[in-house]
Amino acid sequence: MDFIDLQINGFWLFLYLSQVKTPIPVQAESPKGKSECYGVFCLTYDLKAEEETKSWKKLINIAVSGAAGMISNHLLFKLASGEVFGPDQPIALKLLGSERSIQALEGVAMELEDSLFPLLREVSIGIDPYEVFQDAEWALLIGAKPRGPGMERADLLDINGQIFAEQGKALNASASRNVKVMVVGNPCNTNALICMKNAPNIPAKNFHALTRLDENRAKCQLALKAGVFYDQVSNMTIWGNHSTTQVPDFLNARINGLPVKEVIKDHNWLEEEFTEKVQKRGGVLIQKWGRSSAASTAVSIVDAIKSLITPTPEGDWFSSGGDGDYELVKEVIFDDYLLSRIRKTEAELLAEKRCVAHLTGDVSVRKTKSGIAFCDLPEDTMLPGEM
Numbered sequence: 001m002d003f004i005d006l007q008i009n010g011f012w013l014f015l016y017l018s019q020v021k022t023p024i025p026v027q028a029e030s031p032k033g034k035s036e037c038y039g040v041f042c043l044t045y046d047l048k049a050e051e052e053t054k055s056w057k058k059l060i061n062i063a064v065s066g067a068a069g070m071i072s073n074h075l076l077f078k079l080a081s082g083e084v085f086g087p088d089q090p091i092a093l094k095l096l097g098s099e100r101s102i103q104a105l106e107g108v109a110m111e112l113e114d115s116l117f118p119l120l121r122e123v124s125i126g127i128d129p130y131e132v133f134q135d136a137e138w139a140l141l142i143g144a145k146p147r148g149p150g151m152e153r154a155d156l157l158d159i160n161g162q163i164f165a166e167q168g169k170a171l172n173a174s175a176s177r178n179v180k181v182m183v184v185g186n187p188c189n190t191n192a193l194i195c196m197k198n199a200p201n202i203p204a205k206n207f208h209a210l211t212r213l214d215e216n217r218a219k220c221q222l223a224l225k226a227g228v229f230y231d232q233v234s235n236m237t238i239w240g241n242h243s244t245t246q247v248p249d250f251l252n253a254r255i256n257g258l259p260v261k262e263v264i265k266d267h268n269w270l271e272e273e274f275t276e277k278v279q280k281r282g283g284v285l286i287q288k289w290g291r292s293s294a295a296s297t298a299v300s301i302v303d304a305i306k307s308l309i310t311p312t313p314e315g316d317w318f319s320s321g322g323d324g325d326y327e328l329v330k331e332v333i334f335d336d337y338l339l340s341r342i343r344k345t346e347a348e349l350l351a352e353k354r355c356v357a358h359l360t361g362d363v364s365v366r367k368t369k370s371g372i373a374f375c376d377l378p379e380d381t382m383l384p385g386e387m
């Protein structure tokens with residue numbers, strides 16, 4: 001896929017769609033044959049039958065969990081429009097919900113039907129990850145339980161950890177061997193670790209935790225302070241946990257190609273205000289909106305996917321929480337401030353890892369009588385949404 005194409009995607013897509021005729025269904029399969037397909041998506045089409053679709057790529061399967069949630073409500077329509085994978089990439093959406101959200105999931109499928117997206121060829125819905133993840137080439141794992149009142153963070157780690165342990169096993173059993181997994185549900189880093197450990201047959205480098213929203217938030221704050229448009233900010237890294245200990249790296253980031261510290265002379269602002277603003281952005285937004293970031297999270301998932309499927313602009317990089325070997329950037333610099341902050345967030349991640357040892361198969365960690373790992377989380381461990 002050509003990067004330039006994606007840059008002008010919105011415009012090109014509009015022109016392209018205006019030329020596509022409604023394809024002719026060649027075979028209407030009974031819903032029985034495809035037990036989970038939804039409504040109009042139970043019809044199958046011959047993509048090669050239409051002149052306009054002859055140049056299309058092979059259909060790809062995209063599984064999305066938490067598909068009836070707020071983030072998905074933005075993301076699914078971006079995926080189906082062609083904005084993410086391109087205007088010549090037909091897609092099948094495999095939507096995973098929880099038992100409680102199955103009605104809502106049908107509502108989502110109905111809205112997808114009514115949107116008449118030419119590239120959206122199949123939609124199936126279900127609550128069994130083993131079925132929904134069948135042959136998935138992408139798995140966007142968004143569904144998770146929010147932390148309820150009075151719930152300890154250790155409890156959240158365990159409850160959501162179990163979801164991601166099961167989904168890891170399901171991916172291992174059913175998904176494409178090269179499925180790319182993006183974990184969004186919080187605590188996303190540790191959930192990604194659990195998912196990866198439960199899917200030993202899928203390459204570890206294919207698992208990512210979404211830190212792109214933090215990267216975008218950091219770029220925005222630097223642009224605001226420097227008085228430049230945010231496309232002038234590059235080489236932004238988020239080190240560590242997607243939590244209030246995360247480290248937005250202003251030492252290596254650049255503004256107009258120059259080190260941030262040469263452009264923003266107020267270094268105290270960088271170390272204190274900027275860092276805290278990014279760490280707590282999610283929480284401030286929840287206070288204003290009464291719910292957590294959904295649209296901007298969906299946008300950041302799109303950005304993260306595009307970064308994985310298109311060449312990175314020369315000299316730039318992006319950050320993703322994962323065991324990636326995509327080509328790790330080598331020319332990163334560290335100073336005492338950055339190292340001390342990274343050590344703090346690293347300690348938090350290691351503590352979370354110990355807490356979920358019963359879900360990752362780590363036998364070296366002390367367990368309680370009930371078999372749950374002994375949990376010694378640092379006091380200040382908080383999601384960005386928690387203040």
Ligand SMILES: NC(=O)C1=CN([C@@H]2O[C@H](COP(=O)(O)OP(=O)(O)OC[C@H]3O[C@@H](n4cnc5c(N)ncnc54)[C@H](O)[C@@H]3O)[C@@H](O)[C@H]2O)C=CC1
Pocket residue numbers: 065066067068069070071072096097098100101142143144145146163183184185186187188210211212213214242292293294297
């Ligand atoms: N990594 C990041 O940057 C961010 C992560 N998040 C996290 O994303 C997650 C989802 O957020 P929203 O869409 O706003 O939440 P939401 O509550 O609107 O939607 C979550 C959906 O997941 C479903 N669900 C729960 N357990 C499930 C399971 N086992 N399998 C499939 N579906 C399941 C629920 O029924 C619900 O429909 C939360 O954990 C949130 O903390 C939110 C913002 C940013």
Ligand SMILES: O=C([O-])CC(=O)C(=O)O
Pocket residue numbers: 186213281282283292293383384385386
């Ligand atoms: O805590 C949450 O659910 C929201 C979140 O991750 C964020 O806004 O970064």
